[in-house]
Amino acid sequence: MTKTVIWGGTFVTMDEERPVxxxxxxxxEDDTITYIGDKQETLxxxxxxxxxxxxxxxxxxxxNTHGHAAMSLLRGYADDLNLQVWLEQKMWxxxxxxxxxxxxxxxxxxxxxxxxxxxxxxxDMYDKMEIVAAAVEGSGMRGVLARGVIGFPAEQQATKLQDxxxxxxxxxxxxxxxxxxxxxxxxxxxxxxxYIEKFVQAAHDLDLPIHTHxxxxxxxxxxxxxxxxxxxxxxxxxxxxxxxxCLVAHGVHLTDEEIAVLAEYRVNVSHNPGSNLKLASxxxxxxxxxxxGVKVSLGTDSSASNNNLDMFEEIRLAALLQKGISGxxxxxxxxxxxxxxxxxxxxxxxxxxxxxxxxxxxxxFIGIDIDQPHFYPHTDLVSHLxxxxxxxxxxxxxxxGQFLMRKRELLTLDMERIQYDAQRSxxxxxxx
Amino acid sequence: MTKTVIWGGTFVTMDEERPVxxxxxxxxEDDTITYIGDKQETLxxxxxxxxxxxxxxxxxxxxNTHGHAAMSLLRGYADDLNLQVWLEQKMWxxxxxxxxxxxxxxxxxxxxxxxxxxxxxxxDMYDKMEIVAAAVEGSGMRGVLARGVIGFPAEQQATKLQDxxxxxxxxxxxxxxxxxxxxxxxxxxxxxxxYIEKFVQAAHDLDLPIHTHxxxxxxxxxxxxxxxxxxxxxxxxxxxxxxxxCLVAHGVHLTDEEIAVLAEYRVNVSHNPGSNLKLASxxxxxxxxxxxGVKVSLGTDSSASNNNLDMFEEIRLAALLQKGISGxxxxxxxxxxxxxxxxxxxxxxxxxxxxxxxxxxxxxFIGIDIDQPHFYPHTDLVSHLxxxxxxxxxxxxxxxGQFLMRKRELLTLDMERIQYDAQRSxxxxxxx
Numbered sequence: 071m072t073k074t075v076i077w078g079g080t081f082v083t084m085d086e087e088r089p090v091x092x093x094x095x096x097x098x099e100d101d102t103i104t105y106i107g108d109k110q111e112t113l114x115x116x117x118x119x120x121x122x123x124x125x126x127x128x129x130x131x132x133x134n135t136h137g138h139a140a141m142s143l144l145r146g147y148a149d150d151l152n153l154q155v156w157l158e159q160k161m162w163x164x165x166x167x168x169x170x171x172x173x174x175x176x177x178x179x180x181x182x183x184x185x186x187x188x189x190x191x192x193x194d195m196y197d198k199m200e201i202v203a204a205a206v207e208g209s210g211m212r213g214v215l216a217r218g219v220i221g222f223p224a225e226q227q228a229t230k231l232q233d234x235x236x237x238x239x240x241x242x243x244x245x246x247x248x249x250x251x252x253x254x255x256x257x258x259x260x261x262x263x264x265y266i267e268k269f270v271q272a273a274h275d276l277d278l279p280i281h282t283h284x285x286x287x288x289x290x291x292x293x294x295x296x297x298x299x300x301x302x303x304x305x306x307x308x309x310x311x312x313x314x315x316c317l318v319a320h321g322v323h324l325t326d327e328e329i330a331v332l333a334e335y336r337v338n339v340s341h342n343p344g345s346n347l348k349l350a351s352x353x354x355x356x357x358x359x360x361x362x363g364v365k366v367s368l369g370t371d372s373s374a375s376n377n378n379l380d381m382f383e384e385i386r387l388a389a390l391l392q393k394g395i396s397g398x399x400x401x402x403x404x405x406x407x408x409x410x411x412x413x414x415x416x417x418x419x420x421x422x423x424x425x426x427x428x429x430x431x432x433x434x435f436i437g438i439d440i441d442q443p444h445f446y447p448h449t450d451l452v453s454h455l456x457x458x459x460x461x462x463x464x465x466x467x468x469x470x471g472q473f474l475m476r477k478r479e480l481l482t483l484d485m486e487r488i489q490y491d492a493q494r495s496x497x498x499x500x501x502x
Numbered sequence: 503m504t505k506t507v508i509w510g511g512t513f514v515t516m517d518e519e520r521p522v523x524x525x526x527x528x529x530x531e532d533d534t535i536t537y538i539g540d541k542q543e544t545l546x547x548x549x550x551x552x553x554x555x556x557x558x559x560x561x562x563x564x565x566n567t568h569g570h571a572a573m574s575l576l577r578g579y580a581d582d583l584n585l586q587v588w589l590e591q592k593m594w595x596x597x598x599x600x601x602x603x604x605x606x607x608x609x610x611x612x613x614x615x616x617x618x619x620x621x622x623x624x625x626d627m628y629d630k631m632e633i634v635a636a637a638v639e640g641s642g643m644r645g646v647l648a649r650g651v652i653g654f655p656a657e658q659q660a661t662k663l664q665d666x667x668x669x670x671x672x673x674x675x676x677x678x679x680x681x682x683x684x685x686x687x688x689x690x691x692x693x694x695x696x697y698i699e700k701f702v703q704a705a706h707d708l709d710l711p712i713h714t715h716x717x718x719x720x721x722x723x724x725x726x727x728x729x730x731x732x733x734x735x736x737x738x739x740x741x742x743x744x745x746x747x748c749l750v751a752h753g754v755h756l757t758d759e760e761i762a763v764l765a766e767y768r769v770n771v772s773h774n775p776g777s778n779l780k781l782a783s784x785x786x787x788x789x790x791x792x793x794x795g796v797k798v799s800l801g802t803d804s805s806a807s808n809n810n811l812d813m814f815e816e817i818r819l820a821a822l823l824q825k826g827i828s829g830x831x832x833x834x835x836x837x838x839x840x841x842x843x844x845x846x847x848x849x850x851x852x853x854x855x856x857x858x859x860x861x862x863x864x865x866x867f868i869g870i871d872i873d874q875p876h877f878y879p880h881t882d883l884v885s886h887l888x889x890x891x892x893x894x895x896x897x898x899x900x901x902x903g904q905f906l907m908r909k910r911e912l913l914t915l916d917m918e919r920i921q922y923d924a925q926r927s928x929x930x931x932x933x934x
Contacts, residue, residue: 146881149889150835183875347826348889350833377889378876394779401782403582443615444810444893446921447928449578457581457780457809461876462894489878496879 072118072471073099079123080440080451081106083427084130084413089405090452096128098433101246101471106427125441127451129408130425131190131434131469132381133415136319136340136369138196138218139205140168140176142183143496145373153287153349161374164499172495173198177205179492180379182485185211186478187380187461188436190469193317193340193369193419195254195281199237207245210474210482212434214419215241216254216281219269221261231265235272242278248470250420252317257283258302259290263309270310279315279420282306285328286320287351303328312337317418319369321359322352329355333362338418341410343387345371356392357401367415380461385411389456404456437466504550504903505531511555512872512883513538515859516562516845521837522884528560530865533678533903538859557873559883561840562857563622563866563901564813565847568751568772568801570628570650571637572600572608574615575928577805585719585781593806596931604927605630609637611924612811614917617643618910619812619893620868622901625749625772625801625851627686627713631669639677642906642914644866646851647673648686648713651701653693663697667704674710680902682852684749689715690734691722695741702742711747711852714738717760718752719783735760744769749850751801753791754784761787765794770850773842775819777803788824789833799847812893817843821888836888869898 074097081091083106095113097105105113114120141161148160168176173196184192190211194202195218206213217234221227238251253273255261261269273280285291285302294302303324306312312335321332321339332339341354359366368384370376389407393399416425424432440448444458467475474482506529513523515538529537529545537545546552573593580592600608605628616624622643626634627650638645649666653659670683685705687693693701705712717723717734726734735756738744744767753764753771764771773786791798800816802808821839825831848857856864872880876890899907906914 143879145876145879145890146883146885147879149882149885150832152831156831179875179878186875344822347822348831350825350829350831352829353826373876373890377885380876380892390776390779393782394785397782397784399584399588399780399782400582441921443611443618443917443921444577444805444812446611447575447577447579447925449928449932450581451578453578453581453809458577458805460812460892460894462892485875489873489875493879496881500881 071099073097073116075113075117075120076123076128077109077114077120079126079128081427082127082129082408082452082455084409085426085428096427098471101433103427103429103431103433105429123437125439126465127438127440127455128427128435129438129455130412130427131436131467132188132411133367133419133425134184134189134192134369134379134381135317135367135415135418136193136195136342136371137180137379138372139180139192139194139202140173140196141165141372141374142180142379143172143176143492143499145377147374147500149377156349167499168197170198170201172499173201174205175488175491175495177202178483178488180373181205181209181211182480182483182488183379185209185467185474185480185483186464187382188464188467189379189381190434190436190467191416191419191421191424193281203237203241203244203249206249208482210469210472212248212421212424212469214250214252214421216252218254218256219261220256221265227265231268231272234269235276238276238278246470252279252281254281258294258305263298266306266309266311270314273314279317280311281317281319282311284318284321285323286346288323291323301325301328303331307331307335315420319371320346320351320354322346322354324355326358329358329362329364332359332364338365338367340369340418341366341388342369342371342384343391344384345375349375353391353395356388357396365414365418366410367418368411381411382455382459382461385456404450404453407456408452433471434469436464436468438463439465503531505529505548507545507549507552508555508560509541509546509552511558511560513859514559514561514840514884514887516841517858517860528859530903533865535859535861535863535865537861555869557871558897559870559872559887560859560867561870561887562844562859563868563899564620564843565799565851565857566616566621566624566801566811566813567749567799567847567850568625568627568774568803569612569811570804571612571624571626571634572605572628573597573804573806574612574811575604575608575924575931577809579806579932581809588781599931600630602630602633604931605633606637607920607923607927609634610915610920612805613637613641613643614912614915614920615811617641617899617906617912617915618896619814620896620899621811621813622866622868622899623848623851623853623856625713635669635673635676635681638681640914642901642904644680644853644856644901646682646684646853648684650686650688651693652688653697659697663700663704666701667708670708670710678902684711684713686713690726690737695730695737698738698741698743702746705746711749712743713749714743714751716750716753717755718778720755723755733757733760735763739763739767747852752778752783752786754778754786756787758790761790761794761796764791764796770797770799772801772850773798773820774801774803774816775823776816777807781807785823785827788820789828797846797850798842799850800843813843814887814891814893817888836882836885839888840884865903866901868896868900870895871897
């Protein structure tokens, strides 16, 4: 057993009883937090290491509940375009060429970026997921992974479903439980209804949750009505998708009735404010979703539509956008936004002992250097984290009790090599 | 004369003919750029220093066209509140206590943060401006400064106007021209019409521009109509404000007719997207302003309503918000957003040889470390700067040919001391 004590510093716990512990201490033993609270000299007994937390703020690692890691290979490749042009002329032709090595290079690039900006758990939905899972395993991060499946061409449906099931089964619980899996039909507009039903059945058989895109654009909602006579929420409900624990990404275009259905079926929504703005999809009704009791977490979506994986930016956008749109400056206060990026994120992807600095929870947390001008004066640190911080302020990242980054130095991955490989992949794909 | 050569690296020039120079070179001699373009060995002759630009991206320093530097003392002091509560119960009582030392400490805190995040020129509108000007002079930054005046109580009007005129006259052109000044009635709702007219007269007498807040909130527009029978644009036009070169901050609530008037009178608008969202004031009609030919630059407003001074965030917000609101992903493309934060910003505050990497322009520029995961692959660097960068990526800051920060080390200011002093000021103000 390894016992580590963090002595001093500010702890933003996400615990409702004591959300912030000033000048406190935290102990973790192996992968679990065993103490959080005021400093007590006895905590130091038999410690393997005592870390000085002075001028640092510690909080649960950030949880990114929607993305496609491999697509960071396409960061900056195509911006400021109409969605159809972007997808059909830019993204799909490039992604169609992705080899296993490209997926590995893209996924590792995303993982390095996520660690450096304080994300400790992330959802990934993509193809060639064994590659992504192996990258997650090696990196030390926590991943909730799914083989995202598009139902075209029809003759590949059976193989793809089989592939998705095999991946989900093989990797669920891997890497000391750091990897869990989901079943993931890509979306109602890319999967025929009977194919979605097969994913629902598989999710039941394997006792896994479902993750899918839903109601990202108005056009997609209209198309659903045209094709199936129902808006996406009703469509997916009828297909049984909500009979499983379910996480939907985006949920931008929702009616009051649809929000009520999501609440009734405890469907979790991954809000992706940056991507939704950049692709001009709109702004999700986060205030109304919260009010209805829907768990709303945060995701970056891929770097091809964000274009970074800095969850601090999504946390801030979630708070700012809802105020600006509603005209109510008290909407989504700082603590709520930070909860969306931590504990609510973890709960939304069924990580029930992650996302909080509390006894018995996983030692998944990050340290921020608050001895910088944009964190002064030291007033309300929760406000500073939400309205002033950026990923680059993260200095320490711990997952499952292991340091993945320490004093900004990566301990599990070779950043230089990963950057080099990503560039090489891109150059080949781009015909350079 | 000192001659410095930057050899290699990418130069984002903001020049329309050649917006990006890949693997190029730049030379500056004393405070002026004397070469930008392809590498040529002869450039190295008689150079005092040759800097390796490999893995760096250089661009003009960012220009922040609206703020109140001293207010960073109140960062995180009051968030997520209704505007009137925030102003009347939180901001004003604290600001009423600000001593000269507090203004110095707050201004220096902002200046350190701005340098570290790549801003080289900024507008400041506040009280006790000699203190701010002295801080700017000592820091090496470029400042366009104005004593912002509220017309209440009436018996102080004459003294305040005198103070504003004296400041504007004394400091215009100071610090090798790094400081210029403006006349600044705070806003139509805090200055009676006849008092605004006196500022217009003073601006004519001193041949200076005018800077004022305008149409930030709907409530303020309604009040203007109620009190003066005109919306703010027409009101200020009638008072002669637009007979001077003029920069208005915010301009959130504007009609088509008002936008046409701003274009006709060549009034420049400082768009403050972060502050406008946070205070729930709304989202300015940037696309329509651009279309009408109005110069729209970017400002952070103060750290009390932002809550940082990172201009990369404002640049990104400007691009993202307009897409999200308009439903058009091609709105405000990356280059346009970056222009708003550089060359358009400089032009908006009448700095006619700043904001561009071009021969004859001031050596006011910044260097970004692009050897980081969120800048890979190296595809479109303008996209990366707008959609992926943060202030913390800035490593070098040069103003008027002088390094203010080099490899992230501040050369003109003592950051630790400034942070300590700011905390001390806040503690005293907060009664701690």
